[in-house]
Amino acid sequence: MTVESLRTALHEKYGIRAKKQQCYRAKRKSLDVFEGNHGKSYSLLPSYRNEIRRTNPGSLVTLDYYDAEFNGVNRFRRIFIVFDALRSGFIKGCRPFIGLDGCFLKGPHGGVFLSAVALDGNNGLFPIAYAVVESEGNETWTFFLDNLKDILGADAHAKHWTIMSDMQKGIEVAISNLFPEASHRICCRHLFNNFRKDNPRLLLKIFFWKTARSCNELEFNDAMNQMNGICTEAYDCLMDRPLEIWSRVGYGETSKSDHIINNLTESFNNWVGHYRSKPILNMLEWIMIKLMVRIQKRYQKALAWKGNLTPNAWKKLNKSIQESRMCRVCPAGREEFEVHEVVGVSVVNLNLRTCSCRAWQISGIPYRHAAGAISWNRQDPEHFCDPCYSKDTNLLAHSGMIHPLMDEKMWPKTPSIDLYPPKPRRLPGRPRKNRRREQGEPAPASTSEVPKRSSVVTCKYCLQTGHNRRTYQRAQTARERATAARGRAASARGRAQTATKNIKSQTQGSEGAGTSGVTQQERWKKCKCKRWKKCTCKRSFLTKCDWHWWWFSTKCEWSQSWKTAKPEWHQRWKTAK
Template identity: 40%
Template sequence: MIIIHALRFLKLKNVKTNWIKDKYLQKFKSDPKRNVKGFRVDIINELRVNVSRHQAYRAKKAALKQLEGSPEWQYSRLWDYSEEIRKTNPGSTVIVGTEQVDGEERFSRFYVCFGALKAGFKAGCRPIIGVDGCHLKGPNGGILLTAIGVDPNNNLFPIAYAVVNKECRETWEWFLIVLKNDLNIIREHEYTFMSDKQKGLMQAFEEVFPGCDHRFCVRHLHNNFKQAGFRGLAFKNALWNAAKSCTVGEWKMRMQEMKNLSQQAYDWFNDKPAVQWSRSHFSEASSCDMLLNNVCETFNACILDAREKPILTMLEWIREYLMRRMQENRDKSCTKWKDKLCPKIQQILQKHANKVSDCMPIKADDFHYQISCFDGSQHCVDLGSKSCSCRKWQLSGIPCKHACCAIYHQKQDPKDYVADCYSVDTYRRVYKPAILPMSHEGMWSESCIIPPIPPNFGRRAGRPAKARRRESDEPTLKNKKKSKRKQVQKIKRHQTTVHCRTCGNLGIIQPSVQKEFHLQCRRYLKTKLMTEATINMEGTSVRAGKRKAPTNAVNRIERDRDTSTGTQGANILHLCNL
């Protein structure tokens, strides 16, 4: 009877989904990503009640819905959220876009640019902006468009972001037009944009920023290069060498190397202007030699958890993240940074200064130097205009090794020649504005505008994919450890030219003749030592290194050679005579 009651207790029917949801609501609030398997283990250990996997899943779903609200409720509060941002953060731009579908206002787009980010970018960031789009993995899908700048420490600086239903030319044009008005961009040729070939982005740039300097991410360019059939380390090195070339002459030389490697690979770049992917043709106005759109990729990775949430929860998560980031960087620069330059810039400058020993300066006057390097290159440095013929100084704003050599010859500090956009004072001006906090959603003022309904989102069959799509030649997570082991390649013995330990001669030791080969060397060495001992005993004074074996020892070696059978003995003697 006791056993029967115990089994009934394990299958208690009074433990419903709503009861489990109410009991563990606070745990899901602190850890929303708690998996169902661990949740079931917690229930069994605490309550001694058996709960099915589907019941635990329904309880978790109901708890998250109560904490975050339904998608319909979240979209209905977007107008209230936009009004609250304008109220608490003056100078911010918030746009809510809707469209008429069957007589109803359906959500179309949402744009946010905080006044603090706008003011910080104008205060000291360089005129370079990376744009990118990433998929949202929440219940209603969508695309998140981002515009990211570069701060004085070469870190990302978010400027604006927008949520749209799909990525196309129309949405990109709308996003770029609003961004252009927010940043008050008038001289388009002074700005540099970096992106990938997103859907409709090329046409949008031609329409909104026709005179800007537009760069492409070289990593994505290399992926397209591989998809065209040009795989392997040789093609990869040829592409990156051409992209890293800072002068037109060096770029032509690298492209000629690619042409010698493959004419088809060289022709693949005919419709890809070098101004879009090579430093040799980059403009010097942005003081940035960036080849990768890492700022956007890094921001997308930082908000990875937020991209799985409903729209209002996601927007609040991003706002709080940006608010904390502005405050942390502001405090860090004021309390920890005591030098003139930002830490990453100091590391780059120190790396250039360590290579000064490779250069020899010849002074022409107080500002002009001729720098000769041990690799045969020769460059001209002008300290007055802060330029070098290698163009690395002009592209980055940081003195190259040739400039550091000339500056040290003047007995000056290279830090004084770094561009002002990298100083700690500029960094503090960038992060001085603050994103102000907001009150709880229950205290927001209600807008009189008709609230939108969620967009139509056709969910595909099966569980939604959340993992990043990997390249064809990129190792998976399961084989990550194996791929690291494969990076250490062992050279096979039959492919290596080695030296004999005994005689020191060159030769390729094959396993079949290895034992007999060293046997012949030992015989020769033994005969040589015995001969030298005999000569020393007879009192013959011969200089070391010029002693010769007597005739009987030479005859003994010849006899061993004649007694060797087959081609094996001939190969052994040939290796000894190398």
Template identity: 30%
Template structure:
């Protein structure tokens, strides 16, 4: 039995003291509270060649239908000879009746084998009496007067702090920030027409949070059992829980990694060879970093592959994470694969060690952020940087680089130091059909799990897996209902090019080669090789505007010339197989491994707090000695008589002081030294 269940079993609806012979309350309270609302928010496809509207990476809170607050309880029906399994069940039924009717019910009898409730209104005859049946060990209603002679006045003595805490336990667990005391007070009045005080709601919320913390602590200690649950429910999945031994010989949490078998197999068989890797901070009780590796589906949307939790985002932890992803996905030395990330030094070094042959692209969004930090006043810099990154060929790259140079020489020099060959399309390898210049997919993923990141470790991992499962299920329906030859991403992509493609002038050659002219420039297009001298078709796998113009001239279907990665058949394969749901903590396999204890809070970025034991640094001219007499101060002199050790205020009093005694207001040298 969990700590939360024991705590809840000790909660009484009444506040009357127990008799000495009362039995211990060990019956488990049963709650019929509503499940969490669907947390998953579907994200749009990853779009290209659009300058981000905002440079901020702040997470946005998603509004999720909070107006529909439904806390389900029993029907509240009571009648004579009604049978209950135990006294807890009877008390819950009376509470349900009070909530349904809004009556002011109070308990007047509490015994080992007898319980009684009555209406607290003056002159009202409603009452109910229940006791243990002589024929069985069950509780049975012996007396019941069901008619009230009073009216509802918004008062109910049964609505104590523990009861309110139980009613909103699941809601507070899901959204602790939203369900504040004022909101709880409003909902109780709105749903049950019962008036409670704000301090009651505050105490109830704190009690519920206390129960939730105990529940989460138990789950954290059983994180190894949670890993076994993943392996048993999804065979073939990789789960690693790394711990360290502290001074007391206990296992302290260090790192966690998971890669579900269905995600791994689907990425290897049906997704383009691209991975976006990034880390984000955890916001809940457990501090640290969440590391993720994401792919792309046929609709150019996010496809989660693997994720892990580490204490600090540093070189050793990135090396460990990259090594796990490499082993699970079979990347070998990285040849033929693409990885996009920011310029985190530990990650760059880990990729160089584990995947030396991979095409490692840098995120332009982060590069622009660094440039903006050094050149913040130059507001017109943004389009120059992004146009440079979007250059599909070296000629276009040189033109955009020259424009940047003419705009500002300092920005140009900093751009060249960042090695544009790592983030410009003109230098991308051909054949992967990936045109991404930014790592926005991981940023989008981090936003979709922002609520999960506010939870403790195990609930966070459960929620991330649940969101991935729901996402795959929704995308499966969407992909299998789509009727087009290509995915919606391609249809929208081609729709934007249609207008310019109609302006292309086409001149035929042999071997299905054509000369396409647009805006005074000529391009060589080959339908057999599916290439264009602008290199956009070669990189994206989708016909560029010049090739589209040729296809229109020949009255061909443009979808036939789209790369197979963007076909609807491939999209359906992406979401044919999903995750097997994970069971709750009560169903986890119970192992013999020792419990896992939380690790000390890792150092966080920002200004470090100075320890109270650390004394301040002494000034340049301050003596280093700890114990030293105070320095002598300037000796004051009287403005009237000119004598020392007194001023004009005490001039007259000094004359009255006997010889040998210091006058009032004087400070002797002995007094200063002491």
């Protein structure tokens, strides 16, 4: 509830005209009662850490703070939280694919919210860990990834991890130091935003996304050669970056994920976005509650699934089966096939589960070439999907349980640590609460900022797009001035005629209603000759015509006699116009 709506409610309900500052202070006090004070909530973080460790054994909560020996008081610095249910579910039932991202907190003490998100078998978000740090940089990302490596344990080196980020500050150095064997991807949407600053052409945009989605070298080289023919600088800009970080042609085949944008972490940030302005303890509690409910709902929903594949995997597989009808399969023996399309040929090996287009190996779901070969061999395509998309694997991911916490008044106190909030660092100007949108990003569809249907405007003078007649720069020609004058005159005549007609029809209607009870407009509508429709000059719609006004006020008997009489003045009116 905003301050202005609070003032309006007080005036409408109680007749009180409160000042804006009074309503603001009342709102702040009520929020401190229901949500807690921002500064005092930091003192409960040590007790919150101990309570999580007590109720959820195996969970990791790391609380870092500045020591009182150097700062006089213990001031909060960082906190890292991961629950055992999320850790075990990620290792047992998710792909070795992790997305990293950070977003700013909106409280008075600032901070950055870091998160690590994975994908389950149904391509749903599976949060692994989250943290609150003082800023985003190499040191904080090292702190986050070091704790993330600890919860993975022996799997940190046993599996080949794939980590995707948004090109944040210092994250590349932290990943190379703590996960040297992992593959690092960057979000192609952020890469494209930097790419189009120097290369704004529309064709370059088309070829950029075509190269990013290319799974084999043939498609990749074809798109890059077309880009090189348009702009050599754009070609060199992309080729300077390693292919394994931005194009599917360089992706590995172990992660079973073909994501080229990091929208999973951005979706998670939006999922918790409402709580980023609340006190830190209240925010962490609500995030824990949402995760607890989310895991339970996903588990109950997965129990009702029919079949062995997740619904999202079934959707992709059915699409591949439908597209495979346009392919011609030629068997070669020993589970090898040659699949012909309109534009190319692919080789499929069902024993090795490979296809020369590499789409099957990267995603783990048979593409149209493999689906056609499987159908020709009279086998079930479901058995050729990767086990990470199975129903049993998805149940393993959500089989854990986050145990609830008691009320904070019942938590055992931690007398050894008296934690204070970090020193506020206020920047000049009014603090921003809305996220700064990138160049070309559409506005959110909210009540205050609704995106326009079209951003193209057309000038009425020169009929060119990009400006309107108010911002028309060139002087008008004689023809344009005459056309504009005629248009303005016609508009003025139309407005005047409409007003005159309305006044006359009302006057005549009132007179006719007093004698016969029927208005002249109704009499005119009942006229059988419909002479006004046969009039070629159409003067009754553009200019004042005394004959038309007189004809509107007469009865239908006169219009019937006009067919035989044809008055001389009407003949003159038809020729004179």
